[in-house]
Amino acid sequence: MGTIDLSTIKGIIFDLDGVIYDVGPSIRKAVQDGVEKYKMKVDLDNALQEVAHLLEDVQNYPLPQIILNSYTLLKDASFFKGLSYFKKMRIVVFLFNQFNEYRKSAKLFEGIDGLLSSLSKKVKLAVLTNNKSTYAEEILDKYNISKYFDVIIGFNDVNENKPSPEGILKILNKWNVKNNNAVFIGDMTSDILAGKAANVKVVSVATGLAKKNALVELNPDVLIDEPKELKTVFNI
Ligand SMILES: [Mg+2]
Known part of the structure; x- marks a missing residue:
């Protein structure tokens, strides 16, 4: 305090x-959707923090820059550990779209x-x-x-x-x-x-x-x- x-x-x-x-509940719901859809085994608390950072970063850039920076953006996230680069990209795009939908409310x-x-x-x-x-x-x-x-x-x-x-x-x-x-x-x-x-x-x-x-x-x-x-x- x-x-x-x-x-x-x-x-x-x-x-x-x-x-x-x-926006917390929107990120939480997006992550839950992602975990369910891609059957991921993750610690939800870790995942939330990482995805929150990731979404903050990603929404700043135009798409070509996201693709150019994607390797650096995704390499440290334990959320995506062991997944191929393309799968990571697919998940990030999914999370981003879900988040943008939930965020409206x-x-x-x-x-x-x-x-x-x-x-x-x-x-x-x-x-x-x-x-x-x-x-x-x-x-x-x-x-x-x-x-x-x-x-x-x-x-x-x-x-x-x-x-x-x-x-x-x-x-x-x-x-x-x-x-x-x-x-x-x-x-x-x-x-x-x-x-x-x-x-x-x-x-x-x-x-x-x-x-x-x-x-x-x-x-x-x-x-x-x-x-x-x-x-x-x-x-x-
Ligand atoms: Mg903030």
Whole structure:
């Protein structure tokens, strides 16, 4: 746990998937479908974390680049151990399609609207996602919460995705806010790494796709289990 003194903070940057938008169940269902369809024997917790990372990576690239990078993308995933390259590709495409279908019915995390409304009266808010910025805008508009954010940065706005600090630094620069007056909130290990590299305060939300001990190891300033605990973290 831990808290952050909001009077020292001028800007808060939110990751989208896994912090504002609850895509966890969509990834879980996609993985379950994959395990069933391809009769895979895997540890579901490991598989979820790996597939979550993989989907974050894959959705950033146009198809030719996915194919070019596929060897590197797939080589470390124990989920695919022992399978041929073509089978791995077939499974990834299947998972990606299933995920995109399920994601259409994903919801905001409980209490997010109220939290953003309170915070936006005190500090500047931004979204930083490894997804396309238009994807973020679409979701924020759908739930009528784009009004709380004055900056939205996606992979198309930076040269390097998280774990690079580039996106965070770009937002701070735009705001003219110093790193010790800023917070980044994310759900994956790459978010903690990006926040640390940018030297901002880091809140990690263990919403279930990253393994909690992997997050603990990276020593974020604050670690919580659910986004609704952010109210307590900022004492609002
Ligand atoms: Mg995320």
